[in-house]
Amino acid sequence: MAQWEPKIIALLCNWCSYGAADLAGVSRLKQPPNIRIIRVPCSGRVNPKFILASLRKGADGVWVSGCHPGDCHYIEGNYYARRKFALLKDFLEYVGIEPERVHFSWISSAEATKFAKVAEEVVDAVRKVGPARYLVKREVEVE
Amino acid sequence: MFEYTEKIREIVKRLLQDRVVDGVIGFRKGTVPMMNHPFFMKHIEQVPQLYWDSWCGVNLANYLPKRQDKVAVVAKGCDSRSIVVLIAENQITRDQLYIIGIPCKGMLDRRKIYDTVRTRGRDITDVMERDGLIVVTGKDFSLGLDRNQYLQENCAICLHRNPVIYDELVGEMVPEQEIDRYEDIRAIESMSSEKRWEYFSKLTEPCIRCYACRNACPFCYCPQCFVDESKPQWVGKTIDPTDTLTFHLLRAFHLAGRCTDCGSCERACPVGIRVRMFTKKLEKDVKELYGYEAGVQLGERPPLDTYRPEDPQDFIK
Ligand code: SF4
Ligand code: SF4
Ligand code: SF4
Numbered sequence: 001m002a003q004w005e006p007k008i009i010a011l012l013c014n015w016c017s018y019g020a021a022d023l024a025g026v027s028r029l030k031q032p033p034n035i036r037i038i039r040v041p042c043s044g045r046v047n048p049k050f051i052l053a054s055l056r057k058g059a060d061g062v063w064v065s066g067c068h069p070g071d072c073h074y075i076e077g078n079y080y081a082r083r084k085f086a087l088l089k090d091f092l093e094y095v096g097i098e099p100e101r102v103h104f105s106w107i108s109s110a111e112a113t114k115f116a117k118v119a120e121e122v123v124d125a126v127r128k129v130g131p132a133r134y135l136v137k138r139e140v141e142v143e
Numbered sequence: 144m145f146e147y148t149e150k151i152r153e154i155v156k157r158l159l160q161d162r163v164v165d166g167v168i169g170f171r172k173g174t175v176p177m178m179n180h181p182f183f184m185k186h187i188e189q190v191p192q193l194y195w196d197s198w199c200g201v202n203l204a205n206y207l208p209k210r211q212d213k214v215a216v217v218a219k220g221c222d223s224r225s226i227v228v229l230i231a232e233n234q235i236t237r238d239q240l241y242i243i244g245i246p247c248k249g250m251l252d253r254r255k256i257y258d259t260v261r262t263r264g265r266d267i268t269d270v271m272e273r274d275g276l277i278v279v280t281g282k283d284f285s286l287g288l289d290r291n292q293y294l295q296e297n298c299a300i301c302l303h304r305n306p307v308i309y310d311e312l313v314g315e316m317v318p319e320q321e322i323d324r325y326e327d328i329r330a331i332e333s334m335s336s337e338k339r340w341e342y343f344s345k346l347t348e349p350c351i352r353c354y355a356c357r358n359a360c361p362f363c364y365c366p367q368c369f370v371d372e373s374k375p376q377w378v379g380k381t382i383d384p385t386d387t388l389t390f391h392l393l394r395a396f397h398l399a400g401r402c403t404d405c406g407s408c409e410r411a412c413p414v415g416i417r418v419r420m421f422t423k424k425l426e427k428d429v430k431e432l433y434g435y436e437a438g439v440q441l442g443e444r445p446p447l448d449t450y451r452p453e454d455p456q457d458f459i460k
Contacts, residue, residue, distance in 0.1 A: 048396050049369065049377040052389055056379075069452060079450035082459070087399050087428055087447075089458055094332065094424050095392065096340025105460035118460050134340050137385040 006126040008061040009054040010037045010119075011046050015073040017065035019109030029116040032123040035063070042066065044077025048088050051102065056137045061101045061126035065118070068106040078106070096134055100125040147195040147245065150313040151217060154243055156190050158215050164241050165212040170199045176270045177253035181206065195313075197272055200250035200295060202405040204361035208234035215241040219250075221297075221405035223306035224438030225361045228401050231445055234364060237308075244309025246317040249298035250406070251277065254415065256293055260286065297406035297419060300324045307439055325427045327420070343388065349414040350387045352380070356418050357394060359411035362401045369393055395421030400429045400446035403437050 012018040018039050024031060036059075040046055043066025054062045064085065072078045085104050093099050103122045107114050151169060158164050171182035172194045179198045183206070184190075195217070203216050204225035218226060223244060229235050260267055260279055269280040277288045302324065305316045331339060354370065357363045370378055370390060378393060379386030395418070402422040409419055429435050432455055435446040 049393065052392060053375075053377055056385060056389060069456075076450065079452070079454070080447070082454055082456055083433070083447055083450055086432060086455065086458060087425060088396065090428050091392070091396065091399075091425060093336070094339065095343045095388070095421075096336045096338075098336050103460065104458060121460065135385055135388065137379060137383065 004131055006034050006060040006123060006131075007058070008035050008063055008122060008126055009059045010035045010063045010065065010122075011040050011043075011050060012037055012064075013043050013066040013073075013078075014039050014041050016067040016071065016109045017105070017107040017115065020065075020107045020111050020115035023109065023112035024115045024119075027112050029112055031116045031119050034123045034126075035119055042072065042074055042077040043081040043085075044072070044074065046081060046085075048084065051088065051092075052135070055097070055101070055132065055135045058132060058136050060130075060132045061103065061122060063103040063105070063118075063122045065105045065107050065115075068108055071108060098129045098134075100129045101132070147313045148193065151195055151243060152190050152193050154311055154313070155184075155193060155215060156187060158241060159185075159187050159190070163213075164215045167193075167215045168203050168206050169193045169215075169217040169243075170195060170201075170203075173198070176267050177251070177256065195245070197249070197251040197277075197290075198253065198270075200406060200410050202359070202361050202407040204229060204405075205359065205407065207240075207361070208364040210235055210239065213239050213241070215243055217243045217245060218306055218309065219245045219247040219405075220301065220303040220305055220307070221247075221403045223308050224303060224403040225405060227308060227438035227441050228403065228445065229361060230441065231443065232362075232401075237441075240310075242306065242309045242311075244306030244312045246306070246312060246314050247298075247301075247304045248317055249294040249301065249304070251290070251293045252295045252410070256288070259288065295406050295410065296417070297404045297409070301404070303439065308441055325423070328424050328427050331420070331424075343391075343420075344384060346416060346420060347387050347391050348384065350382065350391070350416055351414060352382055352387060352390065353413060355411040355413060356408035356416075359407040360398070360402075361405075361407075362398055363394075369397075391418065391421055394418075395425060398422050399425040400433075400435060401437055402426055 046064050051062050066078045089102055092102055105118050155167050166185045169182050170179045171192045173179045177198045181201055202222050202225055204222050207229055230237055265281045265284055267279055267281050271278045275290045277290050279286045300322050378389045429446050433446045
């Protein structure tokens with residue numbers, strides 16, 4: 001078997017972190033190839049279901065990124081998101097999901113270097129804990 | 144406890160006579176011991192059926208969301224807090240309610256009684272309460288048990304036994320307890336990820352996905368619950384361990400900052416799962432992070448429906 005590479009779902013806000021990812025690409029910054037990006041209109045749009053669904057479908061890590069506080073395109077979406085994520089992250093850890101699997105960041109559309117840096121950090125953290133073990137829905141073979 | 148019953152009847156009779164309310168939600172004596180059931184009534188002739196003792200654990204706030212009429216409702220501390228939350232969530236208005244407040248000494252756990260008595264192979268025909276003693280009677284035995292040993296788990300650690308809002312009380316306020324609510328949660332927090340995973344996998348293993356816990360909760364009033372969604376289907380519908388745990392995680396998360404720890408979910412569970420181990424963790428975090436306790440203050444916004452610019456964010460890169 002080829003060496004294991006982490007698969008990470010990144011839920012990026014259209015107005016900032018998604019732009020930063022774009023800019024990082026255009027600027028030819030070196031980034032890990034393990035990130036699978038899903039564009040969302042706002043970090044406030046990220047339902048905890050999305051994070052659980054990613055883990056259930058076998059993602060080794062999940063990363064949500066939005067605009068810095070005060071910079072939300074919808075004024076306050078990220079403030080609500082922040083409360084939701086604070087509780088969710090702690091709650092997932094409480095039931096045994098390793099803290100290294102779920103990440104959050106604020107990255108503006110101008111911060112391409114931050115994007116590349118955080119992407120590295122996220123991948124490294126997930127790599128450290130290895131392939132997803134918990135909450136993965138295993139398919140059952142039916143004879 | 145009989146004084147409470149008398150007083151409830153007296154109040155309700157007056158309310159119906161004066162046409163203050165359209166109906167009343169209270170309790171009536173159950174057909175099996177230790178299981179009183181919710182009672183919906185409109186007529187004065189039904190007043191003698193109203194009843195109160197230590198087996199009225201059901202949270203009557205569960206019958207309030209989206210009501211159009213004006214009702215009187217019998218409410219313990221936790222029920223009254225649930226009403227406060229429901230008012231904040233626009234499920235009912237304060238003017239629609241006449242709250243008959245019960246200063247509560249804690250509800251009792253029938254399972255604990257059965258455990259004590261059944262191990263001796265005896266069926267229970269009647270249970271009475273007298274001066275801090277529970278008298279359990281069966282075919283050829285009668286047993287006095289210390290009430291304090293048989294409280295529901297949530298009642299043993301309850302900090303708001305007195306109703307937080309009411310129109311009338313049925314008795315003197317009771318002293319509030321001072322107690323550490325989160326001992327068991329901290330014990331789990333101090334375990335390793337593996338051990339925690341093991342703990343919760345074991346905890347939810349017997350779950351048969353009957354959703355009684357959801358149905359008993361006053362805050363599970365969504366017209367369509369996430370468990371019934373099919374396109375996309377976020378949570379698998381089977382009793383595969385992953386599906387079951389996902390259900391529990393989301394159910395609890397939906398109650399973050401809302402759950403008043405009334406214990407109705409746990410007492411409804413047919414297989415005795417301690418589902419409060421999920422909700423209580425969120426309750427603890429909400430308190431520590433945002434200094435909020437569900438339903439204690441009328442008019443306060445629920446914690447996930449508001450924010451402060453300086454909210455903690457150490458976990459964000
Ligand atoms: S949680 Fe508190 S108010 Fe509610 S039944 Fe138990 S002791 Fe009474
Ligand atoms: S989750 Fe359980 S304890 Fe909390 S409010 Fe709902 S029924 Fe009561
Ligand atoms: S009541 Fe118990 S068995 Fe039923 S869904 Fe809830 S936890 Fe599972």
